[in-house]
Amino acid sequence: EPEVTQTPSHQVTQMGQEVILRCVPISNHLYFYWYRQILGQKVEFLVSFYNNEISEKSEIFDDQFSVERPDGSNFTLKIRSTKLEDSAMYFCASSPLSSPDTQYFGPGTRLTVL
Amino acid sequence: QKEVEQDPGPLSVPEGAIVSLNCTYSNSAFQYFMWYRQYSRKGPELLMYTYSSGNKEDGRFTAQVDKSSKYISLFIRDSQPSDSATYLCAIRAPLGAGNNRKLIWGLGTSLAVNP
Numbered sequence: 115e116p117e118v119t120q121t122p123s124h125q126v127t128q129m130g131q132e133v134i135l136r137c138v139p140i141s142n143h144l145y146f147y148w149y150r151q152i153l154g155q156k157v158e159f160l161v162s163f164y165n166n167e168i169s170e171k172s173e174i175f176d177d178q179f180s181v182e183r184p185d186g187s188n189f190t191l192k193i194r195s196t197k198l199e200d201s202a203m204y205f206c207a208s209s210p211l212s213s214p215d216t217q218y219f220g221p222g223t224r225l226t227v228l
Numbered sequence: 229q230k231e232v233e234q235d236p237g238p239l240s241v242p243e244g245a246i247v248s249l250n251c252t253y254s255n256s257a258f259q260y261f262m263w264y265r266q267y268s269r270k271g272p273e274l275l276m277y278t279y280s281s282g283n284k285e286d287g288r289f290t291a292q293v294d295k296s297s298k299y300i301s302l303f304i305r306d307s308q309p310s311d312s313a314t315y316l317c318a319i320r321a322p323l324g325a326g327n328n329r330k331l332i333w334g335l336g337t338s339l340a341v342n343p
Contacts, residue, residue, distance in 0.1 A: 149331075157272065162328045162329065170330060215329055216277055
């Protein structure tokens with residue numbers, strides 16, 4: 115069964131460094147999302163992407179964040195200058211045109227900012 | 229008032245029990261309701277998806293939406309140790325101008341089914 119994949123599974127970085135989190139959505143899906151989950155807190159929406167552009171972003175998704183779909187398969191989240199409070203699990207999700215509300219999640223990338 | 233509220237538990241039941249998990253929400257415009265299961269250090273996995281009010285059944289799982297009370301439930305019959313996980317309710321926000329379909333989440337209820 116097709117699934118969303120994410121790399122790396124765990125990323126450790128120093129405060130102020132740039133990180134890129136990578137996702138390969140399910141191949142025929144057209145809606146893409148990034149969410150994050152700080153330990154012990156709710157899953158939070160970061161950004162949605164459709165038709166090669168951002169369709170909505172949350173207030174968390176400030177100028178330090180960016181997303182890109184560099185080719186037909188990858189979907190990346192870049193954090194330019196990481197802060198301690200960026201430490202969280204980051205989940206990528208995708209959904210198909212036929213059922214756009216059924217979002218399928220990847221296993222997540224655990225980001226630790228030191 | 230928080231948009232989606234969910235008791236985090238933990239909830240511990242014996243194998244074979246019927247489990248009831250619940251969420252409340254504040255916005256009467258919400259119409260799409262999901263239940264996800266999340267195992268430790270894994271991504272959420274979609275279990276049930278319901279539109280508007282009513283019941284939906286899939287095997288041992290039943291999702292119920294009561295829009296008049298702004299209350300959603302997930303029932304698990306004949307619970308198994310493999311059902312031990314965190315169960316999250318999620319609600320799709322009303323569509324914005326950009327066709328966004330973001331999900332708004334409950335905190336998740338931790339369930340342990342004991343053999």
